[in-house]
Every structure is written in structure tokens, then in C-alpha cells.
Amino acid sequence: MTGFLTTDGLSADKANQLLDLADRFVEVLHRPLPKVPALRGKTVAMLFFEDSTRTRMSFEKAAKALSADTMNFAAGSSSLSKGESLKDTTLTVNAMGPHLMVVRHRSVGAPWRVSEWTGLPVVNAGDGAHQHPTQAMLDALTARRHFGSIDGLRVAIVGDIRHSRVARSNVHLFTTLGASVVLVAPRTLLPPDLTGWPVTVAHGIDDVLDEIDIVYLLRIQHERGGGEVFPSVAEYVSRFGLTRARAGRMSPDAVVMHPGPMNRGVEISPEVADGPSSLVEQQVANGVAVRMAVLFDCLASSSDPEEESP
Ligand code: CP
Numbered sequence: 001m002t003g004f005l006t007t008d009g010l011s012a013d014k015a016n017q018l019l020d021l022a023d024r025f026v027e028v029l030h031r032p033l034p035k036v037p038a039l040r041g042k043t044v045a046m047l048f049f050e051d052s053t054r055t056r057m058s059f060e061k062a063a064k065a066l067s068a069d070t071m072n073f074a075a076g077s078s079s080l081s082k083g084e085s086l087k088d089t090t091l092t093v094n095a096m097g098p099h100l101m102v103v104r105h106r107s108v109g110a111p112w113r114v115s116e117w118t119g120l121p122v123v124n125a126g127d128g129a130h131q132h133p134t135q136a137m138l139d140a141l142t143a144r145r146h147f148g149s150i151d152g153l154r155v156a157i158v159g160d161i162r163h164s165r166v167a168r169s170n171v172h173l174f175t176t177l178g179a180s181v182v183l184v185a186p187r188t189l190l191p192p193d194l195t196g197w198p199v200t201v202a203h204g205i206d207d208v209l210d211e212i213d214i215v216y217l218l219r220i221q222h223e224r225g226g227g228e229v230f231p232s233v234a235e236y237v238s239r240f241g242l243t244r245a246r247a248g249r250m251s252p253d254a255v256v257m258h259p260g261p262m263n264r265g266v267e268i269s270p271e272v273a274d275g276p277s278s279l280v281e282q283q284v285a286n287g288v289a290v291r292m293a294v295l296f297d298c299l300a301s302s303s304d305p306e307e308e309s310p
Contacts, residue, residue, distance in 0.1 A: 242256065
């Protein structure tokens with residue numbers, strides 16, 4: 001694989017191959033020495049032009065667990081403040097010889113541009129409201145490990161879908177793997193045109209709660225204008241928040257997922273976030289194994305993760 005930019009067009013076979021590999025890396029990460037030599041001699045550059053906790057740290061841990069070296073760029077402490085452009089920043093990092101770049105940027109398409117400028121494999125760690133493909137993969141891994149299969153699962157994605165790259169990546173991946181997806185949001189937090197989206201739509205969480213296997217909650221993306229399109233937080237919570245009372249009406253086997261960061265008391269109550277149906281911590285943990293699988297798939301020349309690449 002030359003990079004990992006989007007789940008749009010990813011085949012079920014390729015997604016399942018990556019998930020199988022991630023399952024192997026979950027086992028590696030539980031060993032006393034949670035490391036394999038697969039990417040020894042390779043260097044992964046992390047270019048995060050937007051803030052991140054989970055994605056950035058799990059790519060770092062994933063690269064190191066594969067014995068790769070890492071180079072880190074953080075926008076806030078970089079020469080961007082002196083006016084350096086995205087292209088010059090990218091070419092500067094490229095001149096230091098990384099083998100792959102992980103890119104997060106607020107602009108849609110930035111990871112594709114980085115790939116064109118450098119000729120390197122690029123992993124999209126989130127571009128604007130467009131795609132966050134490794135988030136979708138870690139969500140799929142978490143759901144598959146919990147339920148055994150994604151085929152036939154009923155997934156509700158609830159919240160600020162309009163501004164969410166996670167929603168876009170997850171709709172593509174979960175439907176490709178055989179799940180059905182319903183989007184639950186006020187009209188103002190849905191994309192203006194859903195033509196071609198393989199989904200149904202509901203406008204209140206109570207309409208779908210008892211027929212769903214996964215309630216996937218999204219925060220309001222204030223940084224992209226999501227907070228300006230409904231009257232008040234209290235009204236939003238009254239129709240879309242997963243409160244303890246609502247969680248009690250879910251099927252006993254249903255689970256709650258969230259990509260983080262969570263806004264407790266808005267889209268999810270603290271009791272639900274920390275409760276027995278929450279898979280949020282498993283999602284974070286599985287992010288490392290999924291990112292190991294993606295980096296290995298992009299960079300390794302051996303098919304065996306236990307072997308050093310020649
Ligand atoms: N889910 C996610 O992308 O989290 P971060 O912004 O902390 O990386």
C-alpha cells in the first residue's frame with residue numbers, strides 16, 4: 001500500500017486484511033516486550049498541523065512498537081509562526097529522509113498534496129471535515145472484536161455529522177463491511193446534500209435507540225462552526241444527548257462508542273461514558289494496533305511482522 005488516505009473506495013477484503021493484521025498486533029502489544037523488529041531502519045515523520053492527543057500519541061507508540069524511528073512536528077512550536085508555508089514545511093521535513101509521513105491538517109486534501117510533493121506514502125490523520133481513516137479502522141476493529149463480526153450490525157451515528165471527518169470515514173467503512181448506518185442529528189448538523197451516502201436519517205435519538213447495536217456519539221465541532229446552529233446546549237441534550245435514562249432504554253447488548261475527545265454532559269453523560277456499555281477505552285487501546293497495521297502495510301517489505309524488513 002502506498003499510503004492510507006481515505007476509507008472511500010477501500011474494499012472489504014483490504015479492510016479485513018488490515019483488521020486481521022491489527023488483531024495480530026493486539027497480541028504483540030500484550031507481550032512482556034511489546035515490540036517487533038518489522039520496521040527497524042525506517043523513519044516515520046508526524047506532521048500535526050492541528051491539535052491531537054489520541055491520534056498523535058498512538059501513531060508514535062505504533063511506530064516505536066514496530067521498531068521504527070519517529071520525527072515529530074508540532075505546529076505551535078514550528079516555523080509556521082514565521083510564515084513558512086505547508087509546502088515548504090513538508091519539503092523541509094522530507095529533506096531529512098523520512099520513509100512515511102503521518103499528516104493532520106485543517107484543510108481538506110492536505111495529505112494528498114503532501115503525498116504529491118514528496119512522493120512518500122502518507123497516512124491521513126484527519127483532514128478538515130473530510131476523512132479520518134485510521135479512526136474508522138480502530139472503530140471497526142473495536143466493533144469486530146466485541147461483536148465477532150460487523151456484518152449485519154445496526155449503527156447510529158449521533159451528533160455533528162456535518163463537520164465530522166470521523167462520520168464520513170465510518171459511514172464508508174462500516175457499510176462496506178456490511179453494517180447499516182442511521183445518521184441522527186438536527187437538520188442543521190447534517191451535510192446539506194446526502195446524495196450517495198448509504199444511510200438513513202433520523203432527527204431524534206429516541207426514534208432509533210431500541211433498534212441499534214452501536215450508538216456512536218460525536219461531539220459538537222465548535223472549531224468548525226458546529227455550535228452555532230442550534231438554540232442551546234440544553235435543547236441539544238434534550239433531543240440528542242445520551243443520558244443515563246436513555247442508555248437504560250438501549251438493548252442490553254448494545255454498546256456506546258465515541259472517537260474522543262468527549263464533552264461530558266453534552267453528547268454523553270458521565271455515567272454512560274464510564275458505564276459498562278462504553279467501549280471508549282477499548283477504542284483508544286485498539287488505535288495503537290490499527291496504526292501498527294497501517295504503518296506495516298505501507299512500509300514493510302516482509303509479510304511477517306516478526307521479521308525485520310531486509
Ligand atoms: N479521535 C481523535 O482524532 O482524537 P484526537 O483529536 O485526540 O487525535
